Amino acid sequence: MNPNKIPDIIVGRLPIYLRALQRMADRGLKTTSSQELGEHVGISAAQIRKDISQFGEFGKQGTGYSIQFLMDNLREILKIDQIWDVIVVGAGDMGSALVHYQGFQNRGFRVVMIFDSDKSKVGKKIGEFVVEDIVNMLEKIKSLNIKLAMLTVPAVAAQEVADKLVVAGIKAILNYAPVSLNVPMNVKVQYIDPSVHLQRMTYYL
Amino acid sequence: MNPNKIPDIIVGRLPIYLRALQRMADRGLKTTSSQELGEHVGISAAQIRKDISQFGEFGKQGTGYSIQFLMDNLREILKIDQIWDVIVVGAGDMGSALVHYQGFQNRGFRVVMIFDSDKSKVGKKIGEFVVEDIVNMLEKIKSLNIKLAMLTVPAVAAQEVADKLVVAGIKAILNYAPVSLNVPMNVKVQYIDPSVHLQRMTYYL
DNA sequence: TAGATTGTTAATCGATTAACAATC
DNA sequence: TAGATTGTTAATCGATTAACAATC
Numbered sequence: 001m002n003p004n005k006i007p008d009i010i011v012g013r014l015p016i017y018l019r020a021l022q023r024m025a026d027r028g029l030k031t032t033s034s035q036e037l038g039e040h041v042g043i044s045a046a047q048i049r050k051d052i053s054q055f056g057e058f059g060k061q062g063t064g065y066s067i068q069f070l071m072d073n074l075r076e077i078l079k080i081d082q083i084w085d086v087i088v089v090g091a092g093d094m095g096s097a098l099v100h101y102q103g104f105q106n107r108g109f110r111v112v113m114i115f116d117s118d119k120s121k122v123g124k125k126i127g128e129f130v131v132e133d134i135v136n137m138l139e140k141i142k143s144l145n146i147k148l149a150m151l152t153v154p155a156v157a158a159q160e161v162a163d164k165l166v167v168a169g170i171k172a173i174l175n176y177a178p179v180s181l182n183v184p185m186n187v188k189v190q191y192i193d194p195s196v197h198l199q200r201m202t203y204y205l
Numbered sequence: 206m207n208p209n210k211i212p213d214i215i216v217g218r219l220p221i222y223l224r225a226l227q228r229m230a231d232r233g234l235k236t237t238s239s240q241e242l243g244e245h246v247g248i249s250a251a252q253i254r255k256d257i258s259q260f261g262e263f264g265k266q267g268t269g270y271s272i273q274f275l276m277d278n279l280r281e282i283l284k285i286d287q288i289w290d291v292i293v294v295g296a297g298d299m300g301s302a303l304v305h306y307q308g309f310q311n312r313g314f315r316v317v318m319i320f321d322s323d324k325s326k327v328g329k330k331i332g333e334f335v336v337e338d339i340v341n342m343l344e345k346i347k348s349l350n351i352k353l354a355m356l357t358v359p360a361v362a363a364q365e366v367a368d369k370l371v372v373a374g375i376k377a378i379l380n381y382a383p384v385s386l387n388v389p390m391n392v393k394v395q396y397i398d399p400s401v402h403l404q405r406m407t408y409y410l
Numbered sequence: 411t412a413g414a415t416t417g418t419t420a421a422t423c424g425a426t427t428a429a430c431a432a433t434c
Numbered sequence: 435t436a437g438a439t440t441g442t443t444a445a446t447c448g449a450t451t452a453a454c455a456a457t458c
Contacts, residue, residue, distance in 0.1 A: 009425075015404035019383055023360070033439065041385045045439095046427055053441050061440045062434040079407045086403070097302035098399065103383055107400040108407065147410055148403060155228070172406035174399060178224055178308055180246045188406040192397055194303065194379060195312040198291070198353060199220035201377035201393040202284045202313065205352055214449075238415065250415095251451055258417050266416045267458040416457080423450070433440080 010051045011078075016041050017048065018074045022106075025067050033064035080108030085144060089161055090152035091116035091124070091131045094176055098150055099127045109148070113140060117157070134161070141168035150174040162189075215256045216283075221246050222253065223279045227311075230272050238269035285313030290349060294366055295357035296321035296329070296336045299381055303355055304332045314353070318345060322362070339366070346373035355379040367394075 020040045024032055034045040034052075041048075052058055052070070055077050059065045075081045086109050088095045099111050114126055117134040124131050132140065140146075149170045153161050158177035165173060172188040175181055178196070181189050225245040229237055239250040239257075246253075257263055257275070260282050264270045280286045291314050293300045304316050319331055322339040329336050337345065345351075354375045358366050363382035370378060377393040380386055383401070386394050 007424080011408045012405050014408070015398075015401040016385065018404070019398070019401065020385065023384065035439080042387075044427070046429095047425090049439090049441065050426080057441070059440050060434055061432070062438045064439065077408065078404050079410055080404055084403070084407060093302040093305040097298040100298040101399065103398070103400055107404070109400060109403055148406070150399070171410055172403070174402050174406075179228065180221065180225065182247075188409050190402040190405055192399070192402060193220075193224070193308070194306065194355070194397070195308055195314060196220040196224065197379050197395040197397060198289070198314055198377070199223070199283050199285055199312070200217050200395055201353070201379075202289060203216045203219070203282065204393050205284055205376055212448080240415080249451070251453095252449090254415090254417065255450080262417070264416050265458055266456070267414045269415060414458085416455105418455090419453090421450105421452075424448085426445105426447070428445075429443090431440105431442090434438085 006054050010054060013043065013051055014074055014078055016043075017052070018071060018078070021067050021071045021074070025071065029067055031064050031066055032070075034059075036064075075108070078108070082108070084109050084148050085112040085146050086110065086148040086150060087112060087137075087141065087146055088114040088150050088152065089116075089134070089137070089165070090154075090176075091118070091121045091126060092152060095150075095152040096126050098152065099129060111150075112144065112146070117153075134164075138164060138168040141165070141170060145169075147171045148174075150176065152176040155179045211259050215259060218248065218256055219279055219283055221248075222257070223276060223283070226272050226276045226279070230276065234272055236269050236271055237275075239264075241269075280313070283313070287313070289314050289353050290317040290351050291315065291353040291355060292317060292342075292346065292351055293319040293355050293357065294321075294339070294342070294370070295359075295381075296323070296326045296331060297357060300355075300357040301331050303357065304334060317349065317351070320345075322358075339369075343369060343373040346370070346375060350374070352376045353379075355381065357381040360384045 034048040038045040038048050058070050058073050088098050088111055091114050095114055099114055113132055114129050115132045115134045115137050116122060121131050122133045149165050151173055155177050158179050162181045166183055166187055174190050176192050178193045183189055239253040243250040243253050263275050263278050293303050293316055296319050300319055304319055318337055319334050320337045320339045320342050326336050327338045354370050356378055360382050363384050367386045371388055371392055379395050381397050383398045388394055
């Protein structure tokens with residue numbers, strides 16, 4: 001359908017490049033090469049050049065890439081040349097950790113609300129936020145036009161909550177619940193399951 | 206070198222299959238098919254059959270797979286037919302959430318210790334554990350023969366701590382710090398970075 | 411037996427790597 | 435200019451899918 005469609009696997013590497021570039025910039029470096037960047041992230045120089053060249057010509061022969069210029073462009077490509085509001089659903093320990101998480105700063109995201117269905121949690125403070133009742137979630141998401149959610153509810157509730165998020169207009173879910181979610185094709189899901197990640201490594205032990 | 210080497214990408218899917226099978230078992234189901242399992246996890250039936258067949262013949266023509274039998278075999282393949290002790294390094298909010306996390310139960314892991322370098326955190330209780338001083342980490346890891354660690358320290362400290370973990374004999378690191386780690390080839394690393402995962406979705410919005 | 415579903419082969423599709431002309 | 439490094443092409447490598455004989 002779209003001949004210029006970029007493979008998911010390439011898009012998935014861009015945030016890694018961006019993260020490494022940010023660290024180089026923090027150290028005061030001005031330029032880098034596909035070779036050097038590749039060593040930092042553990043990816044071949046050829047692949048990095050190929051990935052980046054899908055989106056334009058951001059380097060210069062002989063000198064490499066301007067770190068700031070490449071960062072600006074990657075941010076624009078990833079649409080994080082803006083701050084996205086994100087909600088957290090599930091006010092357990094993981095939800096609480098995400099509310100307090102410092103790692104969203106300067107990376108395109110900001111937590112704006114946390115919800116739970118447990119009446120004993122609703123109204124309590126977590127960080128600077130008061131836990132909201134999940135019954136008001138649809139309305140709040142719509143009124144604030146929020147597109148991103150992080151889901152930290154128990155596995156048994158996850159699909160049901162995901163359905164509500166989709167109805168409310170959420171377009172991307174970072175799912176911490178240990179289940180695969182069924183969502184419409186136009187809604188993206190990324191999975192974080194510490195047990196799954198550990199199990200991917202024990203095979204090799 | 207090893208002609209029977211299984212690609213990482215296949216190993217990476219096994220925990221997803223196992224998780225879905227566990228849920229089926231919890232619902233009282235006894236058998237499933239590659240078709241049905243595929244619908245649950247969003248992977249084609251052909252691929253599931255091919256993946257599973259790399260390790261043996263666990264199904265029966267006409268009837269599919271015994272859920273319990275396949276689970277037992279996947280657990281054995283992934284070496285989680287045992288409980289692995291895991292340490293947490295970094296006693297911030299994320300480390301604390303991992304100590305309290307219920308999702309390791311019955312999935313092959315158990316947190317046994319948490320470390321931090323911050324003297325104001327050392328000695329405090331988190332869950333059932335007392336935060337240990339990182340200066341004693343090498344000795345403790347060795348004496349308990351621990352192979353798995355979850356790393357939740359700040360980005361600037363991550364590589365240094367990872368180096369210590371490697372020296373202590375850790376063979377697999379679940380890294381929550383937003384940096385790529387350099388480790389020897391025989392040490393596995395998996396990355397969890399909420400910002401990176403979110404950035405992989407904003408591209409499509 | 412008839413129907414269903416596996417395990418496997420061959421074909422297709424997609425991703426990575428190597429190499430180098432272009433050029434800063 | 436000489437050296438370095440990009441962007442891109444072609445070759446290689448690897449993963450996915452389709453199809454079906456085997457067989458429960």
